[in-house]
Amino acid sequence: xxxxxxxxxxxxxxxxxxxxxxxxxxxxxxxxxxxxxxxxxxxxxxxxxxxxxxxxxxxxxxxxxxxxxxxxxxxxxxxxxxxxxxxxxxxxxxxxxxxxxxxxxxxxxxxxxxxxxxxxxxxxxxxxxxxxxxxxxxxxxxxxxxxxxxxxxxxxxxxxxxxxxxxxxxxxxxxxxxxxxxxxxxxxxxxxxxxxxxxxxxxxxxxxxxxxxxxxxxxxxxxxxxxxxxxxxxxxxxxxxxxxxxxxxxxxxxxxxxxxxxxxxxxxxxxxxxxxxxxxxxxxxxxxxxxxxxxxxxxxxxxxxxxxxxxxxxxxxxxxxxxxxxxxxxxxxxxxxxxxxxxxxxxxxxxxxxxxxxxxxxxxxxxxxxxxxxxxxxxxxxxxxxxxxxxxxxxxxxxxxxxxxxxxxx
Ligand SMILES: Cc1ncc(COP(=O)(O)O)c(C=O)c1O
Numbered sequence: 106x107x108x109x110x111x112x113x114x115x116x117x118x119x120x121x122x123x124x125x126x127x128x129x130x131x132x133x134x135x136x137x138x139x140x141x142x143x144x145x146x147x148x149x150x151x152x153x154x155x156x157x158x159x160x161x162x163x164x165x166x167x168x169x170x171x172x173x174x175x176x177x178x179x180x181x182x183x184x185x186x187x188x189x190x191x192x193x194x195x196x197x198x199x200x201x202x203x204x205x206x207x208x209x210x211x212x213x214x215x216x217x218x219x220x221x222x223x224x225x226x227x228x229x230x231x232x233x234x235x236x237x238x239x240x241x242x243x244x245x246x247x248x249x250x251x252x253x254x255x256x257x258x259x260x261x262x263x264x265x266x267x268x269x270x271x272x273x274x275x276x277x278x279x280x281x282x283x284x285x286x287x288x289x290x291x292x293x294x295x296x297x298x299x300x301x302x303x304x305x306x307x308x309x310x311x312x313x314x315x316x317x318x319x320x321x322x323x324x325x326x327x328x329x330x331x332x333x334x335x336x337x338x339x340x341x342x343x344x345x346x347x348x349x350x351x352x353x354x355x356x357x358x359x360x361x362x363x364x365x366x367x368x369x370x371x372x373x374x375x376x377x378x379x380x381x382x383x384x385x386x387x388x389x390x391x392x393x394x395x396x397x398x399x400x401x402x403x404x405x406x407x408x409x410x411x412x413x414x415x416x417x418x419x420x421x422x423x424x425x426x427x428x429x430x431x432x433x434x435x436x437x438x439x440x441x442x443x444x445x446x447x448x449x450x451x452x453x454x455x456x457x458x459x460x461x462x463x464x465x466x467x468x469x470x471x472x473x474x475x476x477x478x479x480x481x482x483x484x485x486x487x488x489x490x491x492x493x494x495x496x497x498x499x500x501x502x503x504x505x506x507x508x509x510x511x512x513x514x515x
Contacts, residue, residue: 185315222273255283275303287303
């Protein structure tokens with residue numbers, strides 16, 4: 106395989122754990138990834154040696170802390186090829202980044218009858234904020250449907266986008282693993298006069314990201330799915346859009362002046378970073394990006410395509426029609442995230458049996474209930490692979506599914 110997973114596994118302390126003497130097979134990275142030593146050390150060292158509040162105090166320790174915080178922003182800028190560092194805004198998570206777009210850009214630009222286009226494969230974080238605005242403003246929400254193999258059905262895209270003000274879509278489905286044709290979608294949005302918002306939660310950890318090549322206007326993603334800590338997410342936005350938007354949250358740091366009768370907002374990025382930011386977590390995210398850059402995002406993608414192909418073949422060979430894997434077969438248009446139904450056994454039962462074999466998967470609706478309705482199932486079992494997974498892990502999943510068959514009498 107492209108990546109030396111035996112070596113990479115050693116970077117992740119939790120993967121050294123044995124439960125009942127057996128190794129851990131972590132297949133829940135679409136939910137949240139594990140953390141490498143490099144990130145753990147960077148955060149610990151920062152707390153032990155350089156921690157101080159940022160943007161407030163002028164002593165040397167605070168300057169050092171500020172450099173670490175802003176250094177992480179610059180690293181993120183290079184990682185996603187953003188034109189300017191101050192277009193990179195740190196939020197609490199991707200959910201907050203998407204809410205920021207809807208509450209700030211959306212409330213400034215969308216009025217009764219204006220249309221926003223989503224897709225049938227969105228996470229709730231890219232549905233509910235729009236529905237909240239719909240309740241307040243009476244906007245129209247349209248959705249791009251799916252093909253039978255879980256890709257976007259673009260046959261009516263131009264009609265759906267006609268007159269729309271925004272097209273907000275995921276770059277990779279957290280349920281189906283489908284990688285969407287980002288450039289085609291952003292071009293179509295712009296051709297209709299809509300802005301293009303990309304939910305990069307599942308793509309940024311797995312594919313190389315270039316916001317300029319994507320043609321996106323906004324990109325949202327979370328640190329905790331890309332080897333970084335929880336508590337921090339990223340919103341990237343075009344400078345011209347961010348500059349024209351009103352602040353999202355009010356408080357310290359996002360102002361240039363406050364009087365008893367009003368306030369003036371600070372410049373970017375401070376304008377959208379109200380209150381004490383997640384300083385330690387941002388440093389950890391910077392270290393996570395450094396770690397991923399050390400591996401190389403093209404190698405990450407290559408590895409996951411190989412692994413996706415292997416897992417698909419293994420599961421199909423072993424279980425044939427007894428397993429229904431949602432999403433495309435072609436690894437060129439999918440990541441290594443698999444949602445499946447297995448022999449009619451309830452996903453929660455499947456995941457419980459898998460857990461007895463130390464195979465960690467997620468069961469449920471994966472925060473994509475509208476998609477579950479389209480798929481005609483209330484829940485699936487989901488196995489999601491990352492840089493520290495290999496063929497042995499796919500085999501362990503198949504072996505554990507065999508145990509589930511035995512337990513449930515197949
Ligand atoms: C596609 C997608 N969008 C948004 C989110 C929300 O991310 P977070 O919970 O980190 O805010 C997720 C998390 O599962 C996701 O997979």
